Amino acid sequence: MGCSSLTQATIPPSVTEIGSHLFKGCSSLQNISIPSSVTKICDYAFDGCFSLTDITIPQTVESIEACAFFGCNSLSRVIFLSSLVSIGDSAFSGCSSLKQITIPPSVVSIGSHAFERCKSLEQISICSSITTIKAFTFSKCSSLSQIRIPSSVTSIDEHAFNGCSSLKEIIIPFSVSL
8 A cells, every 4th residue: 555656566366355445645656467366456455546547457356445546537438357246336436547437237237426527437237137326326427428327227326427528329128217
């Protein structure tokens, strides 16, 4: 935490979770490889890693907790190879360079504010296992122009798309409760 000169880190294959605040404030961290032994990325693990540009989430990761990648404003690519089940509150909030995200079909829960202030986010694919889009999930995603809500979604909470100034079309099935 707070190692502002750290540019690269290698996590050994014996590690099963990336702990809370582990790389928080490592503002020069550009490259990290997450081994396939990791099952959880804990809260604030990479918060403030301003130089991190891309990350691959391995097949084994089931949970990305609250604020795990909060404020990683250079993060432009996230690849999910995982059987991810949950994305926590504000997990990718403030990732202002993130342009596209495909949420794996294994995800059943996306926290509130999860992608808030991802102002470069143009495209999002929401998988059919999601039932609720929580409050402020995509708030202030000012480049988002279209979103397709799958029929599995039964409710959209308040301000889910607040401040999405480029949003031209939301395709919603009749079964969704607003």
